[in-house]
Amino acid sequence: MLEVLIFATLNGLVTGLLLFMLASGLTLIFSMMGVLNFAHASFYMLGAYFAFSISQYLGFWAGLIFAPLIVGSVGALVERYGLRRVHKSGHVAELVFTFGLAFLVEEAIQFIWGRDTKNYQSPDILDFPLFTLFGQEFSAYRGFMIAISLGIFICLYRVLTRSRIGIIIQAAITHPNTVANLGHNVPLIFMGVFGVGTALAGLAGVIAGPVLTTFPGMAAVLGSIVFVIVVIGGLGSLAGAFIASLLIGLLQSYAIASDVGMPELLNLIGVSFESSHPLNDLWTLTLPQVAPILPFLLLVLVLIFRPTGLLGKREE
Amino acid sequence: MSILTLKDVRKNFGVSEIIRGVSLDIKEGEKHAIIGPNGAGKSTLFHLISGRYNVTAGTINFNGAEIQNKPPYEIARLGLARSFQVTNIFPRLNVFENVRCALLWSNGYGYSFWHLLGKQTELNEKTMHVLEQIGLKDKALFPSGELAYAQQRALELGIAIASGAELVMLDEPVAGMSHSEAENAVELIRRITEGKTLIMVEHDMSIVFDVADRISVLVYGEIIATDTPENIRANPKVQEAYLGEVVTSA
Amino acid sequence: MGMIKKLSVWIGYLIVLLALPQFFDSILAISIFNQMAIAIVFSLSYNMLLGQGGMLSFGHAVYFGLGGFLAVHALILIEFETVYFSILFIPLIGGVIGLLAAIFIGSFSTRKAGTIFAMISLGIGELIAATSLIFTDFFGGEAGISGDRTFGPLFFGVDFAQDLEIYYLAAIWVFIATVFMYLFTQTPAGRMANAVRENPERAEFIGYSARRVRFISFCASGLFAGIAGGLFALNYEFITEENLNAITSGRVLLMAYIGGLGYFIGPIIGAVILTLMNSLLSNYSELWMLYLGIMFILTVMFLPRGFAGFIMMHQTAWLRGNLKQLALPYLISGIPAFLFSMTCVAMIEMMQTEEQSFSFFGMQLATDAALTWIVAITIAVAAFYATRRSLPQLRDAWESANAIPASEKTES
Numbered sequence: 001m002l003e004v005l006i007f008a009t010l011n012g013l014v015t016g017l018l019l020f021m022l023a024s025g026l027t028l029i030f031s032m033m034g035v036l037n038f039a040h041a042s043f044y045m046l047g048a049y050f051a052f053s054i055s056q057y058l059g060f061w062a063g064l065i066f067a068p069l070i071v072g073s074v075g076a077l078v079e080r081y082g083l084r085r086v087h088k089s090g091h092v093a094e095l096v097f098t099f100g101l102a103f104l105v106e107e108a109i110q111f112i113w114g115r116d117t118k119n120y121q122s123p124d125i126l127d128f129p130l131f132t133l134f135g136q137e138f139s140a141y142r143g144f145m146i147a148i149s150l151g152i153f154i155c156l157y158r159v160l161t162r163s164r165i166g167i168i169i170q171a172a173i174t175h176p177n178t179v180a181n182l183g184h185n186v187p188l189i190f191m192g193v194f195g196v197g198t199a200l201a202g203l204a205g206v207i208a209g210p211v212l213t214t215f216p217g218m219a220a221v222l223g224s225i226v227f228v229i230v231v232i233g234g235l236g237s238l239a240g241a242f243i244a245s246l247l248i249g250l251l252q253s254y255a256i257a258s259d260v261g262m263p264e265l266l267n268l269i270g271v272s273f274e275s276s277h278p279l280n281d282l283w284t285l286t287l288p289q290v291a292p293i294l295p296f297l298l299l300v301l302v303l304i305f306r307p308t309g310l311l312g313k314r315e316e
Numbered sequence: 317m318s319i320l321t322l323k324d325v326r327k328n329f330g331v332s333e334i335i336r337g338v339s340l341d342i343k344e345g346e347k348h349a350i351i352g353p354n355g356a357g358k359s360t361l362f363h364l365i366s367g368r369y370n371v372t373a374g375t376i377n378f379n380g381a382e383i384q385n386k387p388p389y390e391i392a393r394l395g396l397a398r399s400f401q402v403t404n405i406f407p408r409l410n411v412f413e414n415v416r417c418a419l420l421w422s423n424g425y426g427y428s429f430w431h432l433l434g435k436q437t438e439l440n441e442k443t444m445h446v447l448e449q450i451g452l453k454d455k456a457l458f459p460s461g462e463l464a465y466a467q468q469r470a471l472e473l474g475i476a477i478a479s480g481a482e483l484v485m486l487d488e489p490v491a492g493m494s495h496s497e498a499e500n501a502v503e504l505i506r507r508i509t510e511g512k513t514l515i516m517v518e519h520d521m522s523i524v525f526d527v528a529d530r531i532s533v534l535v536y537g538e539i540i541a542t543d544t545p546e547n548i549r550a551n552p553k554v555q556e557a558y559l560g561e562v563v564t565s566a
Numbered sequence: 567m568g569m570i571k572k573l574s575v576w577i578g579y580l581i582v583l584l585a586l587p588q589f590f591d592s593i594l595a596i597s598i599f600n601q602m603a604i605a606i607v608f609s610l611s612y613n614m615l616l617g618q619g620g621m622l623s624f625g626h627a628v629y630f631g632l633g634g635f636l637a638v639h640a641l642i643l644i645e646f647e648t649v650y651f652s653i654l655f656i657p658l659i660g661g662v663i664g665l666l667a668a669i670f671i672g673s674f675s676t677r678k679a680g681t682i683f684a685m686i687s688l689g690i691g692e693l694i695a696a697t698s699l700i701f702t703d704f705f706g707g708e709a710g711i712s713g714d715r716t717f718g719p720l721f722f723g724v725d726f727a728q729d730l731e732i733y734y735l736a737a738i739w740v741f742i743a744t745v746f747m748y749l750f751t752q753t754p755a756g757r758m759a760n761a762v763r764e765n766p767e768r769a770e771f772i773g774y775s776a777r778r779v780r781f782i783s784f785c786a787s788g789l790f791a792g793i794a795g796g797l798f799a800l801n802y803e804f805i806t807e808e809n810l811n812a813i814t815s816g817r818v819l820l821m822a823y824i825g826g827l828g829y830f831i832g833p834i835i836g837a838v839i840l841t842l843m844n845s846l847l848s849n850y851s852e853l854w855m856l857y858l859g860i861m862f863i864l865t866v867m868f869l870p871r872g873f874a875g876f877i878m879m880h881q882t883a884w885l886r887g888n889l890k891q892l893a894l895p896y897l898i899s900g901i902p903a904f905l906f907s908m909t910c911v912a913m914i915e916m917m918q919t920e921e922q923s924f925s926f927f928g929m930q931l932a933t934d935a936a937l938t939w940i941v942a943i944t945i946a947v948a949a950f951y952a953t954r955r956s957l958p959q960l961r962d963a964w965e966s967a968n969a970i971p972a973s974e975k976t977e978s
Contacts, residue, residue: 104859421773
């Protein structure tokens with residue numbers, strides 16, 4: 001039991017931190033520009049594919065460095081030539097634009113790289129068990145994922161709280177007009193934040209690709225979960241996004257690891273049903289089955305009862 | 317007979333007290349102006365009465381019903397209509413639709429999805445009548461968002477008075493208008509609020525003294541005087557707090 | 567003018583709907599018409615939300631899918647003689663289910679419009695799609711469920727085994743649904759939906775609860791989405807989880823947006839164009855979804871009001887009798903623009919194909935010859951340049967065609 005708990009916690013931590021790398025960029029972009037970037041997970045997917053292609057020629061580490069840079073540049077271009085144009089038609093148009101972008105990226109990836117799963121491997125140098133606990137191995141690559149994610153989190157935190165540009169960004173989050181009036185080039189900051197945010201997503205894709213498999217549906221798998229996180233954490237709150245990322249990561253990990261289901265629960269209270277009952281599916285529900293639903297259930301509940309999320313201040 | 321009674325109404329935003337115990341009695345049919353320096357809380361008071369904000373304490377009584385903390389639509393249905401300081405219309409609907417929407421509830425249509433508006437001859441005639449009153453009859457099919465500023469202000473008034481509410485509250489109706497536009501607007505206000513109760517916030521003292529039967533002076537969230545224009549002008553407390561210079565210059 | 571003109575538009579619409587199979591009677595054509603019928607009702611119902619009511623939904627397939635699933639279950643019940651009624655009313659069953667689902671979900675999701683509404687709709691959509699996969703008895707898992715539409719009582723000897731018979735049934739339903747959705751826009755509730763979309767705050771100060779107004783539009787929209795789901799069930803006789811998940815929700819957004827939100831006819835145009843492209847292009851190219859994505863992005867960027875908006879843009883020029891001034895500039899810009907996009911398509915197809923040569927509009931292109939690529943790139947660059955050069959002229963022509971004539975100017 002204990003080993004299950006420990007490994008579920010570690011895996012939940014890996015997922016949670018990975019989710020945060022996506023959620024942090026999404027939150028920054030939302031706070032600055034008021035746009036929920038539907039295509040955010042598409043940049044994550046682009047990161048994985050770029051890194052895969054680069055790693056074919058130059059190895060994993062080159063991919064780790066160059067793929068996020070390319071993704072960030074693509075993101076900046078999308079902001080400059082796409083989003084900025086749509087901006088004047090209002091928030092709904094912006095949301096629809098990013099939705100279309102997500103659609104387009106998925107199709108474009110299938111066109112360029114094909115529909116099959118890519119054999120994108122973690123580097124050999126990290127291909128050993130970091131430690132063995134109760135006879136179960138924890139791979140070094142997962143440890144590396146945790147390290148990278150934590151490193152990014154610390155960097156981001158320091159940049160936002162210590163540097164000049166970080167302070168401008170923080171100010172722009174709460175008082176965008178004032179910042180513009182102070183003579184800062186807000187469009188340039190927007191483009192930069194969009195670029196950095198998408199680069200972070202790209203980086204997440206680079207390190208997640210080998211573990212979560214690199215295939216055209218990988219954006220769709222994570223995309224809505226990341227949305228859930230930024231809403232639960234509170235739109236525009238980085239700390240909230242961090243808590244929510246870990247929460248969702250752990251929640252899913254525990255739910256998958258546990259094998260508790262309705263039959264056990266019903267047995268506890270001494271009830272049992274015939275398997276021919278029309279609601280049989282309900283009585284035999286297990287927690288792993290429910291795991292994919294939990295984030296969305298949480299999302300809907302949060303939106304109904306606390307639309308500002310855990311730590312958010314603004315409603316819109 | 318008083319139509320609106322405020323008793324010790326208070327409003328805090330966080331720790332700052334914006335309205336600090338306002339009691340006010342508006343008589344049926346009177347034209348009442350609320351004046352005061354910037355930041356005195358005039359617009360906040362309007363928002364409290366019309367339901368946009370909840371009060372922190374106190375009661376507001378309109379025609380015998382307690383309306384504090386009720387949502388705006390319930391207050392509006394009781395016969396209290398208001399306009400806004402910043403033009404607040406339905407920009408992509410045409411002028412006619414703007415006014416007709418404002419007439420729907422008071423004419424008993426509610427949320428009906430079984431009446432066809434094109435067939436409601438009486439409603440459409442009433443709408444045209446309001447448009448005529450506010451001088452926008454020939455702009456009926458014009459997108460309201462593209463009207464000139466003074467015309468948008470006239471439409472703003474039109475939406476407020478269309479329902480035929482007993483009590484009309486106007487928040488700086490002539491703000492931003494040129495002198496001649498303002499004169500026309502005052503004429504318009506006089507005409508369309510005939511026989512109704514009017515409360516208005518206005519900075520232009522000549523208009524206030526011209527239109528109002530009684531004036532309340534709001535300073536830092538408190539009403540320091542409520543009286544006829546002559547007495548307000550003569551009131552030393554008011555002069556000290558606010559009026560002196562303005563009156564002499566006006 | 568109003569009454570007769572309007573009536574003749576509606577009669578014309580009905581005639582077109584009923585006469586279509588007379589002109590195109592191939593099996594493919596009928597199948598396309600059936601898809602169109604479903605798409606028209608579905609995207610019109612979506613427009614009630616987003617276009618008329620300002621509510622951006624990422625989960626509209628829920629009402630379509632639930633309606634469809636219950637409709638298939640109704641077909642199954644008819645088949646096993648548990649109930650006995652004509653399948654004419656199957657779409658109505660879908661509609662009632664869509665309405666009930668909308669009443670339940672709308673009761674909490676319509677509190678706010680904007681981003682919050684969009685997020686709730688996304689969450690509910692994912693939630694219901696994922697839940698449906700768990701309850702395999704009812705939803706049939708990945709494979710879905712199927713029924714048979716021919717077991718109901720005959721309708722004047724018709725058993726609806728043929729697609730053509732279903733088409734006439736669908737056409738009538740499309741007509742009824744379109745009429746009612748149009749009439750809804752003319753009622754107080756429909757008009758207040760526009761007002762709330764524009765300015766929810768002011769709507770509250772003229773006596774209307776913005777939430778209640780949204781709720782009514784939301785329910786009406788769920789009803790018609792359910793009817794579309796019922797039509798789907800009748801046409802295909804099966805339904806799967808895909809019909810209530812994000813794919814279908816996304817498709818209806820694309821359809822309504824490309825057609826043109828805010829115009830009543832927009833979603834109809836979108837439904838027709840997208841169904842046609844889906845059925846016809848997908849035969850020629852595996853990449854049609856990629857083209858659809860590009861087309862959608864371009865629409866959002868350059869034609870924010872869709873095809874209907876593009877057509878309506880010409881109203882002023884037409885009223886001033888200047889439309890023909892635009893014909894030549896349109897041709898001058900349009901031909902190179904068309905050439906450019908077709909060359910791009912050719913190059914994309916050349917990249918995709920594994921053959922050494924493939925036929926593109928009758929031309930045999932050698933995909934591995936450098937010369938083919940050089941020629942293609944040259945044409946593309948030249949065409950792009952020509953388009954750019956011609957745009958200022960088009961803009962000038964546009965401005966002069968829309969300019970207020972001197973005679974009107976002096977009056978006002």
